[in-house]
Amino acid sequence: MRVHVLGTAAGGGVPQWNCACPGCEGARAVPSRRRLHASIAVEPEPGRVYLVNATPDIAEQIERCPWLRPHGRRSPLAGVILTDAELDHTLGLTRLREADELEIMATDAVRKAVGEGLRLEETLAPYVRLRWRDADGASLVPVSGKRPRYARDFTDGQWVSALRIGGLLYAPAMGVWPAGFGADADVVFADGTFWDDDEPRTSGCSEKTATEMGHLPVLATRERLAALSARCLYTHLNNTNPLVDPDAPHHAELRGVEVASEGMLIAW
Ligand SMILES: [Zn+2]
Structure with missing residues (x-):
């Protein structure tokens, strides 16, 4: 198992x-x-590479990943796994329209939002066939019921998930800490959007707290992550999070939890 x-x-x-x-x-x-x-690329078994979430940067991200180099007109990309339906995690699907077919794993709520809310099903149909399927060999653990703003009229459902695949647990957004979270994982990526709960308000980016926005802040999760036997890393950092500055004193307060950096390879 390896992750890029x-x-x-x-x-x-x-x-x-x-x-x-x-x-x-x-x-x-x-x-x-x-x-x-x-985003991460994950290879649960040799030769099958999945992208976790499809960001607006997806084309550049694929170019940076040596496991995703195409051979002739064939890409080793086996599919895309969506942990939620937010724009930053789904708009990249449009960049993959040159494929004949695209396999996407997501919950029903996410599938409906992307298909009907963003209308990607209809928009992409003349270019690429979207093949939706349940997360096979993986599981999507609910970590928040927060709907994307564009999907506000959609019904409740499993909107935000942590991806569990092999020993990997990937949770770029988590509004709650599910019971037993990370207990038997080898590697955990956790929501590092905000440092403290008031950051969205003090930085002026929202009237809501971090938790109200569906993101447990670092100060609420670092002790719990540090208590796991897994290697733990924060990802999904907002530009207001002091951890984006490598010289910030906050790094010394992470209790051994790491901050993920791009290009990092983890294999186990
Ligand atoms: Zn900024």
Whole structure:
């Protein structure tokens, strides 16, 4: 089993095009601080590579992943697994329209939002056949009922999941900590969107707290992650999170939890 980290930022990336906060300005000044939207490539068995979430950066992310080099007109990409239906995790599907067929694993709620809310089913039909299926050999653990804003009129469902595949647990967004979360995992990626619960309000990006936005902040999860026997890493960092600055003192307060960086390879 191996994982390649392809992106580690929350919506907007770092820097975000319309923002001059310290995190964004730092990334403009120092290119190594730039972060693409959160995504990983996972290879649960040799030769079968899945992308977890389809971000607006997907084409560049595929180019950066040596496991996804095409042979002739054939790509080793076996499919895309969606952990939620947010725009930053689904818009990349349109960039894959050159395929004949695309296998996508997602919950029913996510499938309906992407198909009917974003109308991607209809829009992409003349280009590529979308083949929706249950997450085979993997499971999608519910971690939040937060609907994307564009899907506000859709019914309740399993909107946000953690992906469990082999010893990997990938949870770029989690509004709750499910019982037993990570207990038997080898590697855990957890929601690192915000440092503390008030960050969205103090930074001016929202009136809501981090938890109300569906993201448990780092301060609410670091102890619990540190208590797991798994290797734990934060991903999906918002540009306002002080952890986007590698020199921030906050890194010393992570209790051994790491911050994921792009290009990271983890195999076990
Ligand atoms: Zn910013």
